[in-house]
Amino acid sequence: MGKEHRLAQRRQKILTAVEQAGQLSVLELSARFDVSEVTIRQDLQALSAQGQLLRTRGGALSTNSMPEFSFEVRQQQNSAEKVRIGQAAANLVNHGDTIILDASTTAQAIIPFLKDIVELTVITNSLKTALSLLDAPQTQVLLPGGSLRRESLSLVGQPHDDVLERLNVQVGFLGARGLTLEEGMTDVNLNEVEMKQAMAERCRRVVGVLDSSKWGRVAAATFAPIEQIDMLISDVKAPTVLVEQLRQQQVEVILV
Secondary structure: OOHHHHHHHHHHHHHHHHHHHOEEEHHHHHHHHOOOHHHHHHHHHHHHHOOOEEEEOOEEEEOOOOOOOOHHHHHHOOHHHHHHHHHHHHOOOOOOOEEEEOOOHHHHOOHHHOOOOOOEEEEEOEHHHHHHOOOOOOEEEEOOOOEEEOOOOEEEOOOOOOHHHHOOEEEEEEOOOEEEOOOEEEEOOHHHHHHHHHHHHOEEEEEEEOOHHHEOOOOOEEEEOHHHOOEEEEOOOOOHHHHHHHHHOOOEEEEO
16 A cells, blocks of 8 residues: 555544544544654644644644634635635725725635725724734724624624714625525624624625635524625635525625
């Protein structure tokens, strides 16, 4: 048996083990497969890059389990697709615009492509986004008040001030945990949903940014029904039937 074949076999067994357990540590996998922890980390990195599992500090999580993972873990999911979505979304932003970015990892992927846009105002409830824009001094960053939510590194609930009421927002980029024709864009946390609803109501254009894994899924609550969504930006794996149904509902769909 060749080295490449043994490598592929071991990685498939690792993937199966993680899927069955939901979560396993590097130490557990090293003992189970009788290889070094360095080798296991290399295996997990390769499997994560292929989107087959999620890396965590010290181990891995199955992509088949659906708890709300930390921001860092969710950022790994479909990362290549999110970069393409982020670049396409940034192409909609002009100099002098005021935009909204929510606390989703897909909205976070837009930021690297915004930093050369002058006189940009970004309203965000994401602490991660605000910190990521520290090196863009030409960008004004506004955070609406709210309660800290550690899982998403965000401020949630109804905004405590009137920052959303005072500004004219050209476009809002909102991620979601689920998208269907019936429920629109949905998310898992009710406080997060409340903030997203307030954001969506202030935007001239609501643009959903979400990879194809979210299509056809329904999370706990709707923050933007289909009639409120102007555009969706996703990747080319989005289900063809649902894409066409949304276009029939006058939602512009861009696949990258």
